[in-house]
Amino acid sequence: MRISQHPILEFKTGTKVKFTFDGRELEGYEGETIAAALHAAGIRVMRESGHLHRPRGLFCNIGNCSSCLMVVDGEPNVRVCVERLREGMVVETQKGKGELK
Amino acid sequence: MKHTEIAIVGGGPAGLAAALNAAKLGARVHLIDRNDYLGGQLIKQTHRFFGSKEQRASERGIDIARELANQVTASKNIQVMTEATALGYYEDGVLLVEQHKKIFAIKPERLIIATGGAEKTLLFPNNDLPGVYGAGAVQTLVNVFGVKPGKRVLMVGAGNIGVIVSYQLLQAGVEVAAIIEAAPRIGAYWVHASKVVRAGVPIYTRHTIQRAHGHREVTGATVVQLDENWQPVPGTEKEFDVDVICLSVGLTPLTELLWQAGCRMVFVPELGGNVPLRNEHLETSVPGIYVAGDVAGIEEASAAMMEGALAGLNAAASLGYTTESLGLDRRNILAQLEGLRSGPVGEKIRKGLAQALL
Numbered sequence: 001m002r003i004s005q006h007p008i009l010e011f012k013t014g015t016k017v018k019f020t021f022d023g024r025e026l027e028g029y030e031g032e033t034i035a036a037a038l039h040a041a042g043i044r045v046m047r048e049s050g051h052l053h054r055p056r057g058l059f060c061n062i063g064n065c066s067s068c069l070m071v072v073d074g075e076p077n078v079r080v081c082v083e084r085l086r087e088g089m090v091v092e093t094q095k096g097k098g099e100l101k
Numbered sequence: 102m103k104h105t106e107i108a109i110v111g112g113g114p115a116g117l118a119a120a121l122n123a124a125k126l127g128a129r130v131h132l133i134d135r136n137d138y139l140g141g142q143l144i145k146q147t148h149r150f151f152g153s154k155e156q157r158a159s160e161r162g163i164d165i166a167r168e169l170a171n172q173v174t175a176s177k178n179i180q181v182m183t184e185a186t187a188l189g190y191y192e193d194g195v196l197l198v199e200q201h202k203k204i205f206a207i208k209p210e211r212l213i214i215a216t217g218g219a220e221k222t223l224l225f226p227n228n229d230l231p232g233v234y235g236a237g238a239v240q241t242l243v244n245v246f247g248v249k250p251g252k253r254v255l256m257v258g259a260g261n262i263g264v265i266v267s268y269q270l271l272q273a274g275v276e277v278a279a280i281i282e283a284a285p286r287i288g289a290y291w292v293h294a295s296k297v298v299r300a301g302v303p304i305y306t307r308h309t310i311q312r313a314h315g316h317r318e319v320t321g322a323t324v325v326q327l328d329e330n331w332q333p334v335p336g337t338e339k340e341f342d343v344d345v346i347c348l349s350v351g352l353t354p355l356t357e358l359l360w361q362a363g364c365r366m367v368f369v370p371e372l373g374g375n376v377p378l379r380n381e382h383l384e385t386s387v388p389g390i391y392v393a394g395d396v397a398g399i400e401e402a403s404a405a406m407m408e409g410a411l412a413g414l415n416a417a418a419s420l421g422y423t424t425e426s427l428g429l430d431r432r433n434i435l436a437q438l439e440g441l442r443s444g445p446v447g448e449k450i451r452k453g454l455a456q457a458l459l
Contacts, residue, residue: 001249003273008147008161011247036246044231044251044318055317057231061238062142063135064219064355081238082136 002040017087034080034091035061035068046070046080050096070094105131105180107416108196108209110187110358113141114402115394116215117169118409119416123213124178126414126422131207132179133198135186139173140166141217142237143402145244147272148265148293150403162402163244187216190362194389211389211416214359215409218352218373218395223257226312232319236266236349243273251344255322256280257310261401263349264289264304267297278341281308281324283331290446310346311338319344354396362387371453372398380459382415383408391416398453407438 003011014030021043028037035058038046046068047056059067063082072078073090076098080091107123109116112134120132138144146162157165173179185200196212198205220235222228232251234242236258239250254275256267259282267277280297285307287294298304307327314321326337353374360366364377365386376398377385384391393412394405411434418427442450 003247007272032246036248040248060235061241
């Protein structure tokens with residue numbers, strides 16, 4: 001959900017881009033974080049924990065806590081709270097630790 | 102290997118002020134930040150600061166960040182490295198930095214660590230569910246990206262951050278169901294608290310969160326009253342129909358580099374956890390390593406800027422740089438810091454800092 005009106009802030013968005021989340025096509029703005037684009041689309045579950053398979057989402061949102069690691073363009077453990085969105089990105093829910101190539 | 106006179110790790114309020122003040126004396130500075138922008142957490146602070154004019158009172162963090170970053174970028178003595186993560190500091194005085202998948206070894210004559218802090222979490226069942234956020238995380242989402250975290254929020258913690266972020270959520274059109282606080286009194290300034298109360302948000306003191314509800318995401322929370330011994334009072338449970346739980350339960354210094362560098366550390370709850378011992382010049386037990394801002398003890402951004410300025414001047418002065426007004430400038434900053442930390446509001450900080458002096 002995006003904020004439509006704000007008393008102090010004006011949100012300058014980049015160009016609209018398309019990306020996929022677990023195969024589903026979504027839209028976001030270039031330059032915002034992947035996490036912000038997913039939240040705008042109402043998606044908050046980003047990862048599944050390794051042992052208990054618990055859903056995990058955003059916690060610190062400043063690249064510190066590793067709660068929001070996802071697989072982006074095939075690369076696991078991407079902190080989507082600081083990774084900027086680009087056209088055509090393939091974003092997937094990460095299960096466990098991910099496979100390092 | 103790159104050589105520099107002063108390396109500064111962290112481009113938030115402390116690091117920016119340190120860079121500007123060191124550069125002003127003539128020192129050559131490398132400013133290193135892992136983000137792709139400068140300003141640290143100032144960039145999400147839309148409220149007006151307190152203090153006096155020298156401490157930029159009544160200005161908003163976002164505007165201060167922009168101005169300081171512009172000054173830093175314009176300074177020919179400062180080389181800025183963004184998207185650059187300081188990976189480690191080694192016995193031979195080498196700082197390893199990763200930038201754009203390349204590793205750089207930097208050998209600075211002085212090092213200022215201004216890495217800031219991180220939000221703490223709280224123990225309760227289901228605290229790992231998506232929908233449980235740090236309050237600062239939600240502040241970033243809302244104020245930087247213009248995106249809502251959900252529809253209805255329970256704020257845990259009535260310190261300044263909890264109350265200010267609650268107000269900013271209201272400004273963004275997000276409902277705040279309540280603010281709860283385990284202590285018998287709120288920690289926030291009354292001017293902020295009265296704004297949210299006037300907007301209709303109840304503040305429950307002596308209340309804590311018992312558990313979050315939900316399967317895949319947060320769908321609610323149970324809140325319970327605490328007695329004088331901080332124990333839950335049976336029968337006082339309240340259910341909140343919320344899809345967001347914000348934890349505003351304090352921050353802790355990001356001290357990894359300090360530990361690795363062998364700085365002597367001390368656990369000071371009043372300062373947020375383990376902090377480096379430091380002298381009045383903000384130099385740690387390892388000669389040549391200085392600290393400034395939240396990494397030295399959790400405080401406000403205004404104090405971080407003052408400490409950064411002081412650390413920048415001191416590090417440059419220790420390399421032989423000076424100006425006619427150096428002594429006066431330093432005394433002026435110290436007096437301002439003392440002012441910020443005066444009175445009942447600064448009591449906790451004063452008590453904490455007294456335990457962290459070398």
